Amino acid sequence: MQTITxxxxxxxxxxxxxxxxxTVVGSGIMAERLAGGNxxxxxxxxxxxxxxxxxxxxxxxxxxxxxHFNPAVTLAFWMRKEIGASMAGLYxxxxxxxxxxxxxxxxxxxxxxxxxxxxxxxTGPAQYLSEVVATFGLVGxxxxxxxxxxxxxxxxxxxxxxxxxxxxxxxxxxxxxxxxARALTDTFSGIRPFDAPAFIVAQCVGxxxxxxxxxxxxxxKGYPPDDED
Numbered sequence: 001m002q003t004i005t006x007x008x009x010x011x012x013x014x015x016x017x018x019x020x021x022x023t024v025v026g027s028g029i030m031a032e033r034l035a036g037g038n039x040x041x042x043x044x045x046x047x048x049x050x051x052x053x054x055x056x057x058x059x060x061x062x063x064x065x066x067x068h069f070n071p072a073v074t075l076a077f078w079m080r081k082e083i084g085a086s087m088a089g090l091y092x093x094x095x096x097x098x099x100x101x102x103x104x105x106x107x108x109x110x111x112x113x114x115x116x117x118x119x120x121x122x123t124g125p126a127q128y129l130s131e132v133v134a135t136f137g138l139v140g141x142x143x144x145x146x147x148x149x150x151x152x153x154x155x156x157x158x159x160x161x162x163x164x165x166x167x168x169x170x171x172x173x174x175x176x177x178x179x180x181a182r183a184l185t186d187t188f189s190g191i192r193p194f195d196a197p198a199f200i201v202a203q204c205v206g207x208x209x210x211x212x213x214x215x216x217x218x219x220x221k222g223y224p225p226d227d228e229d
Contacts, residue, residue, distance in 0.1 A: 004064055006090075009017035012065030013091050016057045020025040020069055021102030021181045022109075023053040028188035029110045042166065042188060051162030058154035067154075071095055072207035076139045079211040092177075099181030107185065118183050118190030122170060127195075128202040130170035135206030136213075137164060138174045143214040176200040 012193065024046070031045025058067040066083075068074045080175040105128040107114050138160060147154040164172035168183045173179050173191070179200050 006087075008024035008066040009087075010060065010090055010094045011127055011189055012061045012216075013068060014094040014101070016061045016065070016067060016069045017177055018105065020050075020053060021047050021099045021178065022106045022115045022160030025103050025106035025182070025185050025187060026109055028185075029106065029112065032188040043171065044119075046121060046189060047165040050165070051158040054161055055154045055158035058157055062154065065091075068097060069177070071099075072135050072175060072203045073142065075204060076143070076207045076211040077207065080215060081219045088160050095177040096180050100184060103181040103185050107173050112185075112187065116190075117184040118185060118186045118192050120186070120192060120197065121199040122191045123198070127170045128198055130168035131199050131202035132206040132209070133171060134168045134170065134172040134174040135203040136210045138172075139207045140164035143210065143218060147218045170184045170199070173199055174203060174206070174224040176203050179181075179182060179203070 027049035028042075028046045031042040033068050035042035057069065061067045066077070068077070070092060074095070074110045077083045078085065083098060104114050105116070106112075107116065108161060138157070141156050141160040145153045149156075157183060161172060161174070164174065173182070176199075177198050179191060182189050182191050183196045
């Protein structure tokens with residue numbers, strides 16, 4: 001079995017999160033420019049590339065780092081004792097750094113000011129509840145698919161995020177690294193830095209609840225062997 005070195009794992013998390021954010025922010029800029037003021041069309045133009053790139057990134061980098069690209073996902077795997085605390089901490093650092101780099105890269109590609117701070121307000125109980133739900137669903141999707149169809153994780157995550165953009169009031173950030181990075185873009189996908197901490201808390205709550213709930217729901221002890229009724 002091939003052993004993946006720590007440096008490659010961390011590079012995978014950095015690169016994957018960077019490309020994810022370049023897609024989220026870049027497609028948001030492109031969509032807003034082309035939508036002619038139609039917010040629904042702009043959101044659709046932001047949604048489809050995000051879901052699509054997740055399929056690509058998880059398929060390509062999953063064997064390298066596990067393709068977390070998300071501190072909330074890393075938190076959930078740490079709660080399941082599938083990643084150590086020191087590794088989880090390193091993943092978090094590289095995910096956040098990658099997300100910021102991806103946002104700056106998107107700005108450069110679209111000739112936007114490289115350094116920005118968002119002024120877009122995203123606050124209130126409905127937004128926070130949406131982030132709990134969005135992150136719970138994301139982590140639940142990952143764990144359930146790993147339990148029953150591990151080869152389908154990339155597609156299930158991409159499809160889930162595509163749907164969650166539309167059924168949550170917050171448009172499903174579901175990722176603390178994404179939240180930090182999107183606070184640094186004053187474009188379609190931005191969030192005020194003032195609003196970001198509450199989003200991050202809600203995401204961590206959703207991930208923790210999913211780790212606990214799915215750990216019970218999907219436990220092998222709760223299912224009979226295949227040859228039993």
